[in-house]
Amino acid sequence: MIASPVVRLSAAAALALLPAIAHAAPPKTPHVERLVLLMRHGVRAPLGGEVPPTTRTGQPWPRWDAPAEQVTPHGAAALQALAKADRRWFAAAGLLPANGCPDPAALRLWTNSSPRTIASGESYAAGFAPGCTLTVGHKPVGENDPIFEPLGAHPAPFDARRAVESIDRFTGGAEALTRRHAAGLALLEQVLACPNGPCSPVEPSAVQPSADGHGIDFRGPIRAASGTAQVLMLQYLEGLPLAQVGWGRATPARLEALGAVHGALFDVFSRPPYMAAFQMAPTVDRITQDLTGADAPKIDVLIGHDTNVAALAAVLGVPVKAPGFATNDPSPGGGIAIALVRAPNGRQAVRLWYRSQSATDMRAARDSAVWTPLRLKGCDEGPEHRCALPQFLKRMELATAPARG
Template sequence: MSSIRFGCAVARLSCIGVLTACAAGCAAEGRTSATGPQAVHGDDLRLERVVMLMRHGVRPPTRAKVAPEALHDKSWPKWSVDFGELTAHGYDAVRLLGQWDRANWVARGLLPATGCPAEADVEVAASNKSRTQATARALVEGMAPGCALHVEFPATPDDDVEFHPLDAGAMPIDADEAMRAVAALAPAGGMQAEIATHAERFALLNKALGCEGSRKSAACDVSALPAGLVRNEGDRPDVGDPFGLASTISQTFLLEYLEGMPMRDVAWGRLTRGQIEELLEFHSLKFYYEGRAPYVAARAASPLAARMLEAMEQGPRLTVLVGHDTNIADLGGLLDLHWQVPSYPRDDPPPGGALGFEVLADASGKRFVRAFYRSQTMDQVRELQPLSAANAPAYQYLPIPGCDNGCPLPEFEALLRSRLVRPLKSAGR
């Protein structure tokens, strides 16, 4: 496990834009579920720990070829950094989010109002990918500028058994059983029926790609690609075409928008922000098939989920794990959690967003768990809007199915442990 240290220990930090009450900013976009801790115990709860899994910030496509050239009539716009790297705009957006996180956790007594948090009180870790490490650095800079905080990350891809457990060969998975589990999610009629359900979205996607009018033909129609789930030995199935490609293209349009590119360069000027949101349904659909089947989710999410549970039980006051949208989707699938950030489809993990857990204690010391989703909206990222109680990111509390009566920590532990799968190899932490 490698680590990098940011800042110096001598700078002082004053609270910026402290929220006077969590409800003013934290729950503006979502309310505690009827069976959540506050519904059972009121507001007399003390925040003890926060553990959250965060997606990296804005990046370009991860490869030069976003889609086969026959599908689009124009070249993709240029980016300021190499494929898959965090952009400067993405860094700044995450830093703003870190400032809001700081204010939120200070207002709720998790972090000190002045100075740096004790090194033992904050743990930040990232995957082996450089974009997640840069995202962690941006968050730390916003949340604790000038403070000496480590960011841990695996030294090699083979060591990345928590964020990429299937790629690292760290989890047992039967390809045939995984295929059956994912195929069971499809409607009657299989993936062809799924294509028919999304016919209007495919038409909108084709329009953005220039596949209309005199150019319209099966050669450029994304929905005409051969359909079917793809079995992968030693791994989960892929949703396959046309949905995998539609997800990649729609995510690329989103990233162009979030980066602040002129609208003439976002989807070549052929889509509005609302239409980009509509096409992002392909992205959440990909994660529905690839991460919501219980058999698959348990094998993809167990290593990170186990680490998060350990942090909830006996970790520092704040634990932040910076990974990928796939990690968040898998964790959501494991616990059947659902969220919706304004300007995004249901269960879509936006760049910089986080799925997390609050551990709260009542006056007797009994502890409870509350799940949340925290994320900026599209325009908050695109415009690099300063965040405050008056312009807060979405902070939505999520029901935890199977954990009632305020979700006591022991019940949450039992629920999660019942779904974990033992890894073939573990992280050397």
């Protein structure tokens, strides 16, 4: 057997390698004139009924310390850490100073009117500017805010039958959607591990207009399993001991795979073109005002739900993917950033990112964020993936036209 030679580098030779390593450094933060960030609220306790009551398991579910549906103390800490990372990015982009209390005219925080989104805004503000009093705006608790829940405002043009037709075209039908996620549904059964399966409720897949005609009713395996998959991911993000996350059977890799089952819900409620138009029309109006209005703030942070992020991604025609999450499964705290920049010719343009924490960083409440550039098909100029502002605004207008009568 011949021993491998030992390679020793002189200090000079080692330094000579540094230029080859330098390219791995993160790209320089761009100069930004204005930015809109539409993000999901933070890690929360399970919603009431999120796991269908007829779902069976081999062992009892772990208990949560936080009230149902509310952001947990750990979720608040993760949001504060994320806000610190955002503050550094915004400062590097020239949007505001790195330290001190931001000018109230430069930063606007607006949340949906649910307690968990309001609490998310307050946690984000505390991390963004510790010791400062930042206003977190929202409508009165429980009052509908069309920016985040437009169908709850019962828009007159909405036609539930046309919505179902759009959903069927987009998915190929509810049964086809279920078949596409057969592997994920089977994996969920393995994690639930109930005796004498199946564990999740079994019923035919169907999408139909709601009884009042103002929305969509969706039932079947995806509907039943989506919330269950989300609760398992929330256990991990909350920092529960791994032996309690899916009873020790929901590894990070399995949770990422199960996220596709949760994300499939948005293939019905958020991504079909007709649904995306109605889910996004008021939000698109807000974004347009932010990018063009003379009195708009430099930064507008909108804190809502995963349905909002999924619908905006659909309107823009881009995927969203955070490390540790399935593609098109919006992560807690994750959001789409729309930045107003200048092209080399001096004209206004837009750049897009999906800004998120990784699942492991969220679990640790680590001060970190990932900014993933997004490319708009047909409007992707240069290595920075710019889209001219007029063209960008026109795309959003056309994508939401069905909701405008």
